Amino acid sequence: xxxxxxxxxxxxxxxxxxxxxxxxxxxxxxxxxxxxxxxxxxxxxxxxxxxxxxxxx
Numbered sequence: 001x002x003x004x005x006x007x008x009x010x011x012x013x014x015x016x017x018x019x020x021x022x023x024x025x026x027x028x029x030x031x032x033x034x035x036x037x038x039x040x041x042x043x044x045x046x047x048x049x050x051x052x053x054x055x056x057x
Contacts, residue, residue: 003051027052 004020012018027046031038045055 001047001051001053006051023052 004023007023008016008018008020027044028038031041031044034043035041042055045053047053
């Protein structure tokens with residue numbers, strides 16, 4: 001499980017002023033590309049109030 005803050009730190013760096021909503025937008029786009037049904041994600045799942053996790057294959 002990764003919080004939005006952890007994703008921002010790992011991808012954009014500590015010195016960047018990036019909104020957590022940026023992460024959400026990228027996750028939506030990623031789901032459109034890799035999920036059979038983006039409305040019911042299997043691979044990139046939301047952990048409500050926490051962040052995201054990778055689902056099982």
